[in-house]
C-alpha cells in the first residue's frame with residue numbers, strides 16, 4: 330500500500346530540516362522551501378523553481394502542499410469585512426473572515442468543520458462536529474487571505490481563532506498551526522498578535538497555558554450564573570464559571586497578561602441589574618478584560634433579543650459604578666451575506682478581543 334503523502338505546509342522548520350537532510354540536501358533548502366510556501370504561496374512542489382528538478386521530484390514522491398479551494402468571497406458594502414468560503418478535498422466547507430479595523434487587518438480562522446459544543450445561539454453549533462481541520466488547512470486559510478490582502482496593498486496584522494469550531498478541541502492541529510503562523514521566516518505573526526478564543530474548554534486552556542507559545546486567550550463567558558450559562562452553552566455542565574475564572578487567573582500568573590472575557594448581552598437572559606453586579610463581583614479578583622457585545626438585533630430570532638437602549642445604559646452604569654473596566658462593541662449592522670448567521674457576531678467578537 331502506498332504511504333500517504335505528507336503535507337509540506339504543516340511541517341515545522343525542524344521537521345523540514347530533517348527532511349532536507351534525509352534527502353542529502355544543504356540546510357539552506359529549508360529556508361527556500363518556507364519562502365516558496367509562505368511568501369510566494371505556491372500550490373505545487375513543481376513551482377519551486379530554485380530547487381533542482383531531481384529534488385522537486387524526490388519531494389513530490391513523499392510530500393504534497395495543502396491548498397484549499399476558494400469557492401466564494403463576499404466583501405461587505407462598507408469594506409469592513411471580507412468573507413472567504415473554502416472547500417476541503419472532502420467537499421466540506423469552512424469560512425474565514427478578514428476584518429478591517431483602523432490600521433488592523435485581522436483574520437478570523439476556522440478550526441473545525443461544524444462544532445460539537447452546541448452553543449444555543451450559534452449556527453455552527455447546530456451542525457455538530459463534522460471534521461477537525463488539519464494544521465495545513467488552518468494555516469492555508471491565513472495564507473490565502475494574506476495573499477488577498479497583499480494584492481490590496483495591505484498586510485494581515487492579527488489572527489483570531491474564532492471562526493467555526495472550538496479550537497481547543499482540535500488542540501494538536503491548532504497549536505501546530507499557531508507555531509507555523511508565528512514563524513518569522515514564514516507568515517511572521519508575533520505571538521500576542523494571535524488570539525485563541527474558547528467556549529471554555531478548561532483542559533485545553535490548561536494545556537495552552539503550559540505551552541511555550543505566547544498567544545492571547547479569549548473566553549466566551551456570556552452569563553453570570555451557571556444556570557443560565559448552561560442553557561446557552563452546554564459545555565458549562567462540565568466546566569463551570571468558577572473553573573473558567575480559575576483558569577483565567579492561572580493564565581495571567583503564568584503568562585503575565587490578561588484573558589479577555591466576552592459577554593453577549595441578551596434581553597431577559599444576561600442583561601439584568603443582578604447580572605451587572607454579579608459580573609463585577611465575579612471578575613473582581615481575576616485580572617481580565619471584559620468586552621460587552623449587545624446582541625445584534627438583525628439576528629434576533631425570537632429566542633434571543635437585543636436589550637433596549639435604556640437597559641444597556643443601566644447595565645453599563647452599574648458596572649462602571651462598581652469600578653469594573655469594560656469595553657462595549659456596538660452593532661453597526663450586518664451588510665454581508667445573510668447566509669452567514671455568525672459573521673456579524675464574529676466581527677464584533679473579533680473587534681472585542683483585540
Ligand code: SF4
Pocket residue numbers: 443444445446447448451452453454455492493494495527528
Ligand atoms: S459558539 Fe463557538 S464553541 Fe459554541 S458552538 Fe459555535 S463554534 Fe462551537
